[in-house]
Amino acid sequence: MDFIELQDIHKTYHMGDIDVPVLHGITLKIAHGEFVALMGASGSGKSTLMHIMGCLDHATSGRFWLDGEDVSKLSADRRAMVRNRKIGFVFQSFNLLARTTALDNVAMPLGYTAGHLSERQARQRAAEVLERVGLADRMRHEPSKLSGGQQQRVAIARALVNRPPVLLCDEPTGNLDSESAQSVTRLFVELAREQDVCVIMVTHNLELAGQLDGVRQLRDGLLGEAES
16 A cells, blocks of 8 residues: 555745746655655755655645645645654754763654653653664763764664654765665665655665665656666
8 A cells, every 4th residue: 555645746936926846747656664765966856855745845736645644735734743743854964962862862852742751751762762773782872972873873763753654864874984874774674674664765876776665766857767
């Protein structure tokens, strides 16, 4: 069953009297547990498409279903609720709080989205996710005591702590060396396979993208299969 479905998505930005079309009819289906890469040059529409799928922006026209819900018809407030409940974000920059332990960095989102959890329960959940990403022995370390690959794993754990069914990853290996990039990519593959998480990753690394279920190429606002 498709978890994400985009149908004829168009996006045009209005800048004064000028219309700037960015997406020109994107149709895409992604299933539960599928790991897909989005590739394309700067200005091809990757970020705009990710923002729409992440419920950070809305399409000018077209339909978008997420987990069976027609997101394209929702208000901004309702999209925010869907985003907080169902979507995790991982970025190229780790965006960790420097003087805060890995455990507290990961637990922090729960204070906003899981008010029913006690502080002890939130920290326990954060610890479980850190263990899942291979950092059981680094929970009390601050970011400065972690390698780049370990910091990105903390960022991934933070994105997972709300148990979202979909992860949107914008160049998550861009600041990592090749060995760390491979390790982080393997983690995403495991999450897709074992946790049934839908992973969508923007990347310029064709070698890493080749390990995934599918690669889609954005060019001039249109979507197609990536060239080998």
